Amino acid sequence: MWRGLPSWLRFLSFCRRDISLNYEGELEDEDDKAVYCYPTDANLIMSHTPFGNHVLILDIDDEHFYRESSSTGHGHLIINKELSFDDMVEVLEVLGKHGIIQEGFVEGTKRRGYASVRTPWAVKDREMDDWSFRMIEDGKEVSDISDLF
Numbered sequence: 001m002w003r004g005l006p007s008w009l010r011f012l013s014f015c016r017r018d019i020s021l022n023y024e025g026e027l028e029d030e031d032d033k034a035v036y037c038y039p040t041d042a043n044l045i046m047s048h049t050p051f052g053n054h055v056l057i058l059d060i061d062d063e064h065f066y067r068e069s070s071s072t073g074h075g076h077l078i079i080n081k082e083l084s085f086d087d088m089v090e091v092l093e094v095l096g097k098h099g100i101i102q103e104g105f106v107e108g109t110k111r112r113g114y115a116s117v118r119t120p121w122a123v124k125d126r127e128m129d130d131w132s133f134r135m136i137e138d139g140k141e142v143s144d145i146s147d148l149f
Contacts, residue, residue, distance in 0.1 A: 002039040011050055014042035056100060070124040076117040088115065 015034035047054035063080040096106040
């Protein structure tokens, strides 16, 4: 299983710890100590990088959908958590500030009044998928039937 992880993830720290209690459980400091170990013996992956920083690890407690983007190493994550528009923008601004999402995505969301990503079946830079309904109505023609699928 460890070998199936992306290479950058394999360089993080792995450990074993008592994980029988949830975050609210009361533990003595000694009971919550993590012991570093080989990935195959680990029950946790830690955020530590070899360079003294951390990667962002999210424990998402709501339903979510993730799909890889057509750009290698990129993806779209949709979390089923209702927020007001202002609260959503607040979260996006923090993620944008730290380079987790592109500032252009944040600014576009604020300008349009909603956030959006391509549907799983729409392909970036495929002509037909880039057209709006108005462009289609204005006479754009499908040059190849494969543009539709």
